[in-house]
Amino acid sequence: MKDTATPVLAIDLGGTKTLLGLVNGGTCGQAVRIATPGAGGPSAWLDAVAEAAGPWRGAYARAAIAVTGLVAQGRWWALNPDVLPVPAGFPLVDELAARLGVPVCALNDAQAAAWGEYRFGAGQGCDLVFVTVSTGIGAGIVLGGRLLTGHRGLAGHIGQFRAEAVDAPWLEHLAAGGALTRDAIAAGHAGDGQKLFAAAADGDAWAEHLLSRAARRIAAALASVQALLDPDCIVVGGGVGLAPGFLARLRGELAGLPDPLRPDLREAALGARAGLLGVADFGEHPQANTGETR
Ligand code: BMX
Numbered sequence: 407m408k409d410t411a412t413p414v415l416a417i418d419l420g421g422t423k424t425l426l427g428l429v430n431g432g433t434c435g436q437a438v439r440i441a442t443p444g445a446g447g448p449s450a451w452l453d454a455v456a457e458a459a460g461p462w463r464g465a466y467a468r469a470a471i472a473v474t475g476l477v478a479q480g481r482w483w484a485l486n487p488d489v490l491p492v493p494a495g496f497p498l499v500d501e502l503a504a505r506l507g508v509p510v511c512a513l514n515d516a517q518a519a520a521w522g523e524y525r526f527g528a529g530q531g532c533d534l535v536f537v538t539v540s541t542g543i544g545a546g547i548v549l550g551g552r553l554l555t556g557h558r559g560l561a562g563h564i565g566q567f568r569a570e571a572v573d574a575p576w577l578e579h580l581a582a583g584g585a586l587t588r589d590a591i592a593a594g595h596a597g598d599g600q601k602l603f604a605a606a607a608d609g610d611a612w613a614e615h616l617l618s619r620a621a622r623r624i625a626a627a628l629a630s631v632q633a634l635l636d637p638d639c640i641v642v643g644g645g646v647g648l649a650p651g652f653l654a655r656l657r658g659e660l661a662g663l664p665d666p667l668r669p670d671l672r673e674a675a676l677g678a679r680a681g682l683l684g685v686a687d688f689g690e691h692p693q694a695n696t697g698e699t700r
Contacts, residue, residue, distance in 0.1 A: 414690050415466040415506070417455055418515060418681035419473045421489040421541040425678060426458050428466060429686035432526045434679050448496045456505040469510045470689035471502055472518035472681040474542065478559035480512060485563060488584060489542040511689035515681050516562055520546025521553045522684025523641045527675035533637045536674070537564065538644035539624060543578045547635065553688065567627050577627050581620040583646045589616050603649045618655060625659030632669040643674030
């Protein structure tokens, strides 16, 4: 898989943090992590990317960016502005190319990570759905060796699943990291996800209740995904998804399903770098998305 081509500057821009790395042949050499600026909108976010990549100028000939939000035809939208308030149709590819001076390609973050896990990680060669449980809940689908993005970029956005009614709260609103933080505060326990998991490990009933309720809701969505697409595996990643014990909770919720309906859940093998590796490979080798790599 290694090659000697010029590295790709890969970027994974999320609601709170942004990762950058130089990627070559499925390997990420140098990488840095910065905070996504809380104010200033997309111009500030992309300025911060260009500044962080400054020391690597000349070391890459193209760039590939994975972002939280919908991406289609090089433009960017927020589905959930609470995760990141992206203005509708922001010209992501053109604006980043103008800052970096190289060609740019762009994908949704979960779609990129799905491609990364398919090419280099826990689901190599499989039909897979990658699900990230982080600030929001996103997913990417690889079937028959093709990443499904959808014409409007929507494919895989399981955070939008409405279980009970169209106007009922959707999965992300009920069970993502942002929702857990909100519900912990409402229960009088301010703090971040780490605190919540630590409290659950200590046997605190409030934390156990929140985590098991989120796991139950997410597991139900995964069962629906399995019934809809019948992937070989569902790869779980994201800060909440990879937190100690969360995958075991999901497996426990799904254990009672009969065999063909029960997903094969796997832990993401590439961790936080799945998006970087996926978007770099997807942009560098578009011919890989033909089904022939299966
Ligand atoms: C939201 C949505 C998805 C994203 C998912 C996970 C926005 C801004 N984002 O559902 O596009 O894939 O969150 O994003 O609408 P993360 O930043 O929490 O990893």
